[in-house]
Amino acid sequence: MANPPFNQSDWGVNILQEDGRWKYGVPPNGNANYGWLQHMLYHLAPRGVMATVLSNGSLSSNTSGEGDIRKNFVQSDLVDCIVALPKQLFYNTGIPACIWIMRREKSQHHKEVLFIDASEMGFMKDRVHRDLSNEDVDLIAKTYQNWRKGENYDNKKGFCKSATLEEIEKHSYVLTPGRYVGIMDVEDDGIPFEEKMKILTTTLKQQMGKEEELNNEIAAQLAKIGFTL
Known part of the structure; x- marks a missing residue:
């Protein structure tokens, strides 16, 4: 050895x-x-x-x-x-x-x-x-x-x-x-593909909305100290 x-x-x-x-x-x-x-x-x-x-x-x-x-x-x-x-x-x-x-x-x-x-x-x-x-x-x-x-x-x-x-x-x-x-088989969770995509797109839309809120908040805070985006 x-x-x-x-x-x-x-x-x-x-x-x-x-x-x-x-x-x-x-x-x-x-x-x-x-x-x-x-x-x-x-x-x-x-x-x-x-x-x-x-x-x-x-x-x-x-x-x-x-x-x-x-x-x-x-x-x-x-x-x-x-x-x-x-x-x-x-x-x-x-x-x-x-x-x-x-x-x-x-x-x-x-x-x-x-x-x-x-x-x-x-x-x-x-x-x-x-x-x-x-x-x-x-x-x-x-x-x-x-x-x-x-x-x-x-x-x-x-x-x-x-x-x-x-x-x-x-x-x-x-x-x-x-x-x-090879690659290990992924166990099927039983959730239909269409249902998974509906959940994923809903979550993504929520996250994108939250991102926009945060960007607006950052811009507002910067404006208070004299900076603009």
């Missing part, structure tokens, strides 16, 4: 160009994300598993060959699970991050990747920081564990999807979970 620096630049590609770790492609000089991933893969045992936190950009970037490296990961069936995390989860950056789980050898779910979208989960711990509750963490962990065991797992729209490599290929090997899990 690791949490390497996000999007690290100038990491030494000039002296590591021919390094044996770059089996799936040489990482670009301006970003070490795929260098870290391959470094960890290189040191895994034959049946090893790794999990690391990276910026969301690692899931979709095509800069300087990163898309080709990601494609090689997928085609080699190394990617086990991708979890999209909420933004504002870390104290040193507000950008959203993700968890990559990769395996050298899959005992099951060959040529499948589990996508979990937890980007809207959690609660605001304070004005600028978000946190995941114990229930959130348990749900993510159990979803992954159940999928791995093949027990009590079902795709859940808006949250999780077990996608085939063919599906991932159709998305040009972009691994952003939202592309696969």
Whole structure:
């Protein structure tokens, strides 16, 4: 398990160009994300598993060959699970991050990747920081564990999807979970569309009238001190 620096630049590609770790492609000089991933893969045992936190950009970037490296990961069936995390989860950056789980050898779910979208989960711990509750963490962990065991797992729209490599290929090997899990269904409240629009237009008319009253009041107050709009 690791949490390497996000999007690290100038990491030494000039002296590591021919390094044996770059089996799936040489990482670009301006970003070490795929260098870290391959470094960890290189040191895994034959049946090893790794999990690391990276910026969301690692899931979709095509800069300087990163898309080709990601494609090689997928085609080699190394990617086990991708979890999209909420933004504002870390104290040193507000950008959203993700968890990559990769395996050298899959005992099951060959040529499948589990996508979990937890980007809207959690609660605001304070004005600028978000946190995941114990229930959130348990749900993510159990979803992954159940999928791995093949027990009590079902795709859940808006949250999780077990996608085939063919599906991932159709998305040009972009691994952003939202592309696969879709948007959660909105529960129908039973109110007819025409009735909703009548309520909304009435409310809007009231608000526009109130705005006009406030504008007139502001103009009157300014006039008292010698200013006109």
